Amino acid sequence: MGRYILERLIGGIITVWFIATATFFAMHAVPGDPLMNEKAATPEIRANLARQYGLDRPLAEQYLLFLSNMAKGDFGISFTQQNRRVNDIIKDHFPVSALLGVLAITIAAAGGVVWGAITALYRNRLPDIIIMSLVILCISVPSFVFAALGQLALVGLNQWFGVSVLPVAGWGTLAHMLMPALVLGLGTMALLTRLMRSSMLDVINEDYVRTAKAKGLSKTRIFTHHQLRNAILPVVTVLGPQVAAITTGGFVVEMIFAIPGLGRYFVQAVQQLDYTVIMGTTVFYGAFLVLMVIVVDILYGFIDPRVRLR
Amino acid sequence: MTARARIPATFQTPLALMRTFLLLTFAVSFITTSNLTFASAVDAETQSASIALAQEPPQLNGMKATDQVSIQVLSHVMEGLTRYDRRGMLSPGVALRWEISDEKATFWLRDNARWSNGDPVTAHDFVFAWRTVVTPSTASEYAFILYPIKHAEAINRGERPATDLGVRALDDFTLEVELERPTAYFLKLTAFVSYFPVQEAFYQSTQGAYGADADKLLYNGAFRISNWVHSASLTMLKNERYWDRDAIFLNKLDHAYITADTRARLNLYVDDEIAFTRIDGETYKDALANKLRIRNFVTGSVFFLEFNHRTGRVTDNLNLRRALLAAFDPEEFVNRVLQMPGNLPGRSLFPVWLQGVEGKFRDEFPASERTPNIDEAKAYLEAAKKELGLDEIPPLALLVSDSPTATKQAEYLQGLYKSKLGLDIRIDVQTFKQRLAKMTAGEFDIVGAGWGPDFDDIMTFGDLFASWNLNNRGRYSNANYDEAVRTTMNATDPAIRMQAMAAVQKIVEEDVVIVPLYEQGVIYLLHPKLRGVRRTVVGGDPDFTYARVVP
16 A cells, blocks of 8 residues: 555656646747736846846756756745745645635535435436436536626625625635635536436446345435445545646636635736746646545545455 | 515515524524624724725835736825825925925925834935835836936946935935936926835845735835735725824725626625725626716826837838828727727827826817818828838738727727728737737737826826837837927926927827827726725825725
């Protein structure tokens, strides 16, 4: 087991290095000058800025410098906020995105498993049809639509009560997190529902389920101990990447609900050609994604003993 | 309470009961988990107001700040030698009085101006800040605004040491400034962010992080930042050490939300969480539907089509530019394309608010009231084709930014020139940095551009197309234009300066340097109980310094 984890970790580091390298060169290939602003700067000022950010050196040298700094865990200073370190940006804003993401994924996973199981048990009957149409809706409608509608619903709710029941936007308390987490988790919940449904249908008529029935086990016990436990495996598999996707993909939701998450920096850095923030956030998210996949693989072993033997 | 009015009387009691029940459930479940306060946008008792920022202020080191949001924040918490008062008049700030001649300026500072740590604001703090701004390694993009000070430009180019800068502290409270040349608007510059003082000892103690956090700044303005959660909120409290604190009513100005989403801000306004928000074309209709009072304000910026005047470009041809100008109708553009209140049709490089000799420049030297003339435009176009030796003008590249409004404007122009003149326009939509790169490299025929004022003098627009100006990205070059700009730069007599600028206005029009599109107006919502909010074309806007909440 220890050897297996070590192997996966080394593989992970190579993956992160590859992500960093590809992003570095792709970023420099994008046309546009990161040091250019609406008001033109004199050549002297531009040269000074270029020197401060090391942009006056050859690309290969910049790359090596970046790699050595990255190995030390230092991503440099932001181009747009010229007194803020990228490490501080990640440190300040990732916890916000992570908290929102965890809440969203909890809502999504719990909802997905429950709705998926229900649709499978009531296959082709009314509950199944209703839930599955909602699922299609949630998958096809982009999150910014739900975010805008969700916020509007909060405004309506507060107006109806005449006092502020739930905050419309902002960050700080659990009350602030509920609507954005729900909106953010909706797409994943729909995805998980579909996955859970098909995987539940595969399991529902397996031999061991029939055996359990023959043994005279109660319906509930069959459901929780035999059907659910086996059907949940594929859901856990996609959960890892989904955690990463949700934590990184919250840009629009963060914008609309005025949440100080890292997703805003991630997207705005690309628009602003903020080289250091692009590299910092991409490498950080890349490493996070890789780590999540490894964690899920290890978790898998606990749920399915056969994986451990291999 | 609009909901109640629509519901028949018989349902009111059960609904009210249900509402109370639900409310109690919510209350119980949330009070335990949160410190939920029923916030409202303004509070007369505590004199506090909440607003939203459109983005996280990128740079609160005033010596390097360039963007609107940072300048808005800094103008509330810092003060220069002079400042704009509640009526928008330039008045004494840290400086109590001054004397300005053609060669030098002397400022006598008040002895009761304090930093937020209790130290007095001294002349040395100005000397340190100004030297730092022009020091090349600071790489301040606004260094040019200090160029009227002796040797500033040479220092900024690395040709002299920063200690050569023409500014000296005669004693703690007397500041003497040598001028590079007579500068009529020097006093107005001293209210600008780049001229704010910085205490050297504190600056050094932050080790490069000056302005990065609330405790990494010293304040000498009406407010101080008490709490700054990056990208979430920025809270200002009244600065009790501010010398003019008795004139400040607000105890708390809370930038409680930071979001660029105008719809989110509208929702926050409707929910009574914020007292002020700018709205756009998209949210305008919703604000109307909510029966909100919409106010408008002319920002002082001018938007125009800038031509590429580089040799070899078809737009270097005067008759082609004349044709494009003659077919364009700014009235129609404002009414049919922009479709928002507040915008003014573009008539000149110089916006209407600029001061002239006695009154407004545009009243004293009116721009010509052109009406679109298609026949004339066609004649110009034929002349252009003959001069260029072309049967057809090749498609013209129109470079615009990737905002929805810019694209809409570009499509209108494309349709206009195709239908009226048979000219093909190829729209080139680019992101912010790429558009700038292409503008600078000259990879365009026409570019949708704009210019906002840095200071309250006609020169902030006047030198835009001088041959040496780096912002003249179309590379327009005209000896007469340059001469008129030099005259205005070196003279202090308003009559001479404005005559020269009138000549510039004429050159821009006759030589069709640009096609003025519109003077920008914005629309916004303001809480009816919040009074005294000042909108301003230069400096920090909106200005809440002298605002107060009425009961």
